[in-house]
Every structure is written in structure tokens, then in C-alpha cells.
Amino acid sequence: MSETAAKTPADFWFDPLCPWAWMTSRWMHEVEKVREVEVRWHVMSLAVLNEGRDVPEEYAEAMKAAWGPVRVVIAAQQLHGDEVVGKLYTALGNRIHVEGRGVTDPEVIPEALAEVGLPASLADFATQETYDKELRASHDAGISLVGQEVGTPVIAVPGDSGRQVAFFGPVVTPAPKGDAAARLWDGTLLVASTPGFFELKRTRTAEPDFA
Numbered sequence: 126m127s128e129t130a131a132k133t134p135a136d137f138w139f140d141p142l143c144p145w146a147w148m149t150s151r152w153m154h155e156v157e158k159v160r161e162v163e164v165r166w167h168v169m170s171l172a173v174l175n176e177g178r179d180v181p182e183e184y185a186e187a188m189k190a191a192w193g194p195v196r197v198v199i200a201a202q203q204l205h206g207d208e209v210v211g212k213l214y215t216a217l218g219n220r221i222h223v224e225g226r227g228v229t230d231p232e233v234i235p236e237a238l239a240e241v242g243l244p245a246s247l248a249d250f251a252t253q254e255t256y257d258k259e260l261r262a263s264h265d266a267g268i269s270l271v272g273q274e275v276g277t278p279v280i281a282v283p284g285d286s287g288r289q290v291a292f293f294g295p296v297v298t299p300a301p302k303g304d305a306a307a308r309l310w311d312g313t314l315l316v317a318s319t320p321g322f323f324e325l326k327r328t329r330t331a332e333p334d335f336a
Contacts, residue, residue, distance in 0.1 A: 138264070145294075145333060149300070159304070191228065196252075197250050197251050201238075
């Protein structure tokens with residue numbers, strides 16, 4: 126891969142709660158190795174997305190817990206810059222998903238902050254609305270590209286017409302590596318950039334494989 130070639134920005138919206146977004150994000154790390162792509166990380170919120178919706182009680186409780194991690198990530202972005210977002214997401218995701226500790230473990234956020242060298246005081250924002258306006262703006266920027274019927278992740282890249290080509294997913298497990306990651310990226314861009322293409326889907330028969 127040429128070191129001098131301009132890299133294509135790929136904007137990626139995630140909620141740390143979502144295991145499928147986590148799988149897609151690990152694939153995108155692989156894509157950065159095999160294609161001239163640079164991921165720019167943004168938060169969206171499943172809690173915001175599901176506001177006012179009639180959802181099962183168990184899922185509604187999960188949405189309450191979902192506020193904490195996204196609030197901490199958006200606070201870190203606002204106070205310490207965009208470059209910390211992807212790193213903090215990785216630190217959170219490894220604990221939430223790979224270690225299977227979920228978002229209710231009170232040590233997940235402090236440990237993730239410490240790992241990436243961010244102040245422990247950022248954990249306080251998990252229960253504060255200080256940056257909810259910015260969180261909602263980030264969420265809206267992503268979801269407005271694909272519509273309210275989908276969730277996280279959302280990926281957007283520059284299109285031939287100058288407008289962004291955006292799509293939900295891909296939903297995949299395990300995260301492809303090497304040439305397989307490159308082929309999936311190329312194919313995803315091909316279908317997403319086809320005028321009039323909206324959906325390609327089949328029933329999930331496997332759970333996320335975090336190995």
C-alpha cells in the first residue's frame with residue numbers, strides 16, 4: 126500500500142453497547158491495513174434511536190444503561206479531541222464485548238479511560254447531560270444518512286457525485302481479516318454505491334465471535 130496515496134475517509138458511527146457494531150469496527154481496522162482508508166470515529170446512540178419507541182422491558186432497561194458509555198466518549202471527544210474517540214472505543218469494547226463484562230460493570234469505564242491515558246474524571250459524565258446536545262448532533266449526523274429504520278454501525282464514504290455514500294453494517298461474524306476484509310470492503314462499496322440499491326439481508330444464524 127502506497128504511503129503517499131491519499132487515503133479515503135470512512136466515517137464510522139457506533140454505540141459501544143452494540144456487539145455487532147463492535148464486530149464491524151474490528152473489520153474496519155483490518156480494512157485500514159489493506160486499503161487506502163482512514164476511519165474517522167463518531168458516536169451514535171441506541172438510547173436516542175429508541176426514544177419513544179415501544180420496545181420490550183428488558184431492552185428498555187438496556188437502553189438506560191447505554192447512556193453511560195456514549196456520554197463518556199462524547200465528553201472525551203469534546204474535551205480531548207477527535208483522535209481519542211477510536212482509542213477509547215477499542216478500550217471500552219474489549220471490556221464490554223471481548224471480556225464479556227457488559228456496560229453495567231462499574232469498572233469498565235474507569236479502566237478504559239486509564240488504558241488510553243484520559244482523566245478518570247471523565248467517568249463522571251456517564252450520568253450527566255452536559256454534552257447530550259453534542260451527542261444528539263453526532264447521532265443525527267450518522268442516522269440522517271441512512272434513515273431511522275436501522276441502527277449501529279453506520280459507515281459513510283465519499284461518493285463519485287461528491288455526496289457521501291452511506292450504509293448500515295455490514296453485519297458480520299467473525300470480523301474478516303486480510304484479503305477477506307479487503308474483498309468485503311470492495312463488495313460493500315460496490316453495492317452501496319449502486320443507484321437504487323437499498324438492502325441485502327439474511328437471517329443471522331451465529332452470535333458475534335469476539336475471538
